[in-house]
Amino acid sequence: MKDVQLNPKEESTYECFSCGTVVRATAPERCPKCGADMRNRQTPIE
Structure with missing residues (x-):
């Protein structure tokens, strides 16, 4: 699986x-x- 490089200052979904x-x-x-936890949709769930 390809690693996703995320920039915490960049807007994401x-x-x-x-x-x-x-x-x-x-x-x-x-x-x-x-009020629940959110996940970045670019990060795969395993």
């Missing part, structure tokens, strides 16, 4: 683990809708 909300942001800590 993030998805909420709980409710599925998708946002474009630099590095959100929590979902703006429900």
